[in-house]
Amino acid sequence: MGQQFLLAWRSIWRQRRRTLITVISIAFGLFFVIALTTLEEGVIRSVINNGAEMQAGHITIEHEEYRLAPSVSLVVPQADELADELEKLSSVEATKILIGGEGVARSGAGAFGIVIAGVEPSIERERSPLADKIVEGEYLDETDAKRVVIGSVLADRLNLKPGKKLVIATNDFDGELVEQLFRVKGIYRTGTDEIDGALVHMQLASARDLFKLPSGSATQIGVILNDLGRVASILPQVEGRLADQAALSAHPWQTIMPGVAGYVVVERSGYLIMEGFLIALVLFTILNTLLMSVTERKKEFATILALGGSKGALRLQVFFEAALIALLGILVGGLAGAYLAYYYSLEGINLQELSGGMDVDVAGVALDTTIYTLFSVPLLLLLCGAMFIATLILSLVPVSRVGNVSISTLLR
Amino acid sequence: MSESQNRAIVETRNVTKVFGKGDIAVHALRGVSLTISQGEFTAMAGPSGSGKSTLLNMIGCLDRPTSGEVFLEGVLTNKLSGTKLSELRRDRIGFVFQSYNLVPVMTAIENAEYILMLQGKSAQERRSRVRDLFQQIGLGGMENRFPNQLSGGQQQRVAIARAVAAEPALVLADEPTANVDTDTGKALMDLMYQLNEERGVTFLVSTHDPTVMERAKRLIRLRDGQIVNE
Ligand SMILES: Nc1ncnc2c1ncn2[C@@H]1O[C@H](COP(=O)(O)OP(=O)(O)O)[C@@H](O)[C@H]1O
Numbered sequence: 001m002g003q004q005f006l007l008a009w010r011s012i013w014r015q016r017r018r019t020l021i022t023v024i025s026i027a028f029g030l031f032f033v034i035a036l037t038t039l040e041e042g043v044i045r046s047v048i049n050n051g052a053e054m055q056a057g058h059i060t061i062e063h064e065e066y067r068l069a070p071s072v073s074l075v076v077p078q079a080d081e082l083a084d085e086l087e088k089l090s091s092v093e094a095t096k097i098l099i100g101g102e103g104v105a106r107s108g109a110g111a112f113g114i115v116i117a118g119v120e121p122s123i124e125r126e127r128s129p130l131a132d133k134i135v136e137g138e139y140l141d142e143t144d145a146k147r148v149v150i151g152s153v154l155a156d157r158l159n160l161k162p163g164k165k166l167v168i169a170t171n172d173f174d175g176e177l178v179e180q181l182f183r184v185k186g187i188y189r190t191g192t193d194e195i196d197g198a199l200v201h202m203q204l205a206s207a208r209d210l211f212k213l214p215s216g217s218a219t220q221i222g223v224i225l226n227d228l229g230r231v232a233s234i235l236p237q238v239e240g241r242l243a244d245q246a247a248l249s250a251h252p253w254q255t256i257m258p259g260v261a262g263y264v265v266v267e268r269s270g271y272l273i274m275e276g277f278l279i280a281l282v283l284f285t286i287l288n289t290l291l292m293s294v295t296e297r298k299k300e301f302a303t304i305l306a307l308g309g310s311k312g313a314l315r316l317q318v319f320f321e322a323a324l325i326a327l328l329g330i331l332v333g334g335l336a337g338a339y340l341a342y343y344y345s346l347e348g349i350n351l352q353e354l355s356g357g358m359d360v361d362v363a364g365v366a367l368d369t370t371i372y373t374l375f376s377v378p379l380l381l382l383l384c385g386a387m388f389i390a391t392l393i394l395s396l397v398p399v400s401r402v403g404n405v406s407i408s409t410l411l412r
Numbered sequence: 413m414s415e416s417q418n419r420a421i422v423e424t425r426n427v428t429k430v431f432g433k434g435d436i437a438v439h440a441l442r443g444v445s446l447t448i449s450q451g452e453f454t455a456m457a458g459p460s461g462s463g464k465s466t467l468l469n470m471i472g473c474l475d476r477p478t479s480g481e482v483f484l485e486g487v488l489t490n491k492l493s494g495t496k497l498s499e500l501r502r503d504r505i506g507f508v509f510q511s512y513n514l515v516p517v518m519t520a521i522e523n524a525e526y527i528l529m530l531q532g533k534s535a536q537e538r539r540s541r542v543r544d545l546f547q548q549i550g551l552g553g554m555e556n557r558f559p560n561q562l563s564g565g566q567q568q569r570v571a572i573a574r575a576v577a578a579e580p581a582l583v584l585a586d587e588p589t590a591n592v593d594t595d596t597g598k599a600l601m602d603l604m605y606q607l608n609e610e611r612g613v614t615f616l617v618s619t620h621d622p623t624v625m626e627r628a629k630r631l632i633r634l635r636d637g638q639i640v641n642e
């Protein structure tokens with residue numbers, strides 16, 4: 001076996017140029033796959049996390065009927081206490097208590113339908129991309145009773161500036177029509193009209209007061225995890241905490257943000273198909289090289305068989321040759337790709353600068369302008385391993401042909 | 413002559429070989445009967461296409477005859493399995509090819525040791541057997557060169573070393589001097605005679621080369637797949 005390995009190593013370097021070209025094509029292919037995968041997964045992670053932080057967490061707890069017919073009458077009682085308890089779970093980074101409802105905002109300039117979000121300002125300040133996108137005035141504070149932050153589109157429509165007043169009308173917990181006066185504290189702009197024209201943030205207590213919710217209740221609790229990958233394992237634990245409250249249910253982000261979930265599927269399939277083509281191309285190159293090298297050496301193999309050498313030993317040698325070429329390519333491409341992924345996972349890439357202005361939102365979630373690649377060792381190992389195994393499987397074609405030589409034509 | 417020198421290494425009985433079928437059938441051998449005894453140096457001459465290589469293929473267990481029998485050291489080889497034939501070639505026959513056929517990724521000494529390696533001999537034993545041989549055949553200092561760093565004559569010397577290193581019953585050489593110049597060819601023949609005389613190696617050498625035929629102790633002439641005179 002050591003002998004076959006040595007011969008394999010020498011054999012691949014007898015065709016130095018061809019080996020280098022093959023190694024480079026594997027390296028380049030893998031590098032590209034790593035670059036694309038870590039970037040795309042970075043974008044996907046960013047969209048999901050942004051959505052989760054801006055909306056209702058990676059896991060959302062709400063009244064079991066809320067999904068089908070959202071209404072402020074369907075609440076999570078004692079939301080504050082439940083949230084405190086959920087925060088003790090491992091992998092839970094934070095919880096956000098939300099009151100969501102619909103209403104109409106009115107000023108002297110007109111009236112427009114809005115989406116009301118009662119939030120905890122301290123948490124939003126820290127996490128929500130909205131708080132970073134204030135263009136006029138300021139975001140909310142814990143003490144800001146009866147104040148709102150609105151989007152730039154709504155501000156234009158209602159002709160509002162920070163400090164100006166507006167009236168918000170809605171139906172309360174009991175279904176009664178109510179209206180209250182609010183003052184604009186800040187104006188944000190995400191760049192997405194559907195958000196900027198509709199979403200209105202107010203402090204949780206103000207929302208409770210507006211909707212006349214029972215004290216301590218809310219329409220949703222969002223659970224934010226420190227690792228997107230833990231959703232599936234944490235969800236049952238969260239459900240466990242709800243066991244004594246039959247009317248509540250917990251949903252993963254895919255249920256709460258179906259648009260984002262759909263986007264993830266489309267985006268992932270898109271890049272995987274592209275990578276599939278690239279890998280197929282690289283594998284074709286490898287197959288070609290290996291077959292060529294076996295065909296060229298028919299006489300060498302025939303000599304060995306004539307002298308009494310075994311087909312098995314020859315097959316092992318050709319297998320080692322393929323493995324060595326693959327390993328070299330994967331080493332080069334893998335290290336280069338890993339470095340790239342690592343670098344941009346720290347530095348980030350300004351996608352808008354890069355593409356000259358791409359979509360700023362995905363399924364209603366504002367996209368970060370700076371994307372951090374997903375640097376994950378298991379992911380990198382998976383990509384490298386897949387490439388290696390694909391090459392080894394491919395090498396079975398030339399390996400199987402090693403024995404197809406005629407020893408009776410050696411003497412002529 | 414001692415008894416051992418008369419021992420038949422090869423015996424062919426009425427061996428024929430037909431390539432192809434019907435109209436395109438080529439009768440490469442038309443009933444060859446031949447005995448080669450231990451220690452002999454036999455040259456086989458004949459024009460191109462007369463069946464020299466085909467006969468060597470039959471004797472060397474690289475191909476099977478269409479009819480007739482081939483005995484190697486008394487064993488009928490026609491019906492042996494591929495694996496058995498492979499072992500027989502490894503252990504009992506040395507091959508020298510017209511175009512050397514060294515393994516390009518092995519050094520000169522690794523090529524010469526190759527059969528011993530296949531036989532599972534230890535590295536130490538291999539070295540000790542081949543080192544002297546290398547000196548004897550004028551390859552001292554060339555041990556670690558690869559075939560492409562050797563001249564044609566040197567490569568053929570390595571091939572001869574490979575063929576005799578494991579002390580086979582018989583060495584088959586198919587036009588071993590055809591690819592080298594006259595002087596080199598003569599030197600290679602000298603080497604084979606020397607190995608025949610000093611080590612008692614049995615040789616069967618096919619050739620075009622008149623100088624080889626002159627010097628051979630025994631000469632077989634082949635024409636149209638038949639032995640025409642001895
Ligand atoms: N594999 C083969 N298929 C068909 N014909 C062959 C094959 N090998 C040899 N022959 C034919 O058999 C005859 C003898 O060939 P060969 O033994 O190579 O002659 P020599 O070695 O004396 O030149 C030739 O006519 C040759 O064309």
Ligand SMILES: [Mg+2]
Pocket residue numbers: 411412464465466586
């Ligand atoms: Mg011939």
